[in-house]
Amino acid sequence: EDKVVQSPLSLVVHEGDTVTLNCSYEVTNFRSLLWYKQEKKAPTFLFMLTSSGIEKKSGRLSSILDKKELSSILNITATQTGDSAIYLCAVVVSSNTGKLIFGQGTTLQVKP
Amino acid sequence: GAVVSQHPSWVICKSGTSVKIECRSLDFQATTMFWYRQFPKQSLMLMATSNEGSKATYEQGVEKDKFLINHASLTLSTLTVTSAHPEDSSFYICSASRGGDEKLFFGSGTQLSVL
Secondary structure, three states, X not given: OOEXXXXXXXXXXXXXXXXXXXXXXXXXXXXXXXXXXXXXXXXXXXXXXXXXXXXXXXXXXXXXXXXXXXEEEEEEOOOOHHHOEEEEEEEEOOOOOOOEEEOOXXXXXXXX | OOOEEEEOOEEEEOOOOOEEEEEEEOOOOOOEEEEEEXXXXXXXXXXXXXXXXXXXXXXXXXXXXXXXXXXEEOOEEEEEEOOOOHHHXXXXXXXXXXXXXXXXXXXOOEEEEEO
């Protein structure tokens, strides 16, 4: 059975801290790994990772995939209260349909 | 970016009634749409994969007779929760694949409350 596991499940930090969120997967047909941020409603896309070892960056956020370890990390530096959200990791297991398997999510709370 | 519209954003209904949720891709054709359910403080659980013009594929444990999915066109998929019960109360969200880049675009979700 395809599985995506995130850790930690929840995290509380203070503004300015750096956080690292983890995602590991066991799937039969890996295509790519995606990170989403979910605040109130619909998840918003952050990164898509297909190749191992290539870091993707967007402002204070960055992510990298390790296909050998079947995992990915999402880093957030200089955290702000606006970073408080659920961060979802998902793996695409079908190139034909784009079917995603989601992890449980990491709930991040950034305190002022 | 691609836009997926979901309607309604929230609905309250009585137990035993049916509720229809619509998911539309506004500026692209989506041959495949996905329906997810999310309980509070939990992740998105895939319910079914909806393909235009064919029957939906349901995940294990999801009752196909209770959650009717119709994907009548390349831009519209509907989820009907039949004979809703309080335990069906949840956040339902759809997503659509533009194809090629494998990046899904999500609707804004529907919060269903069954009294």
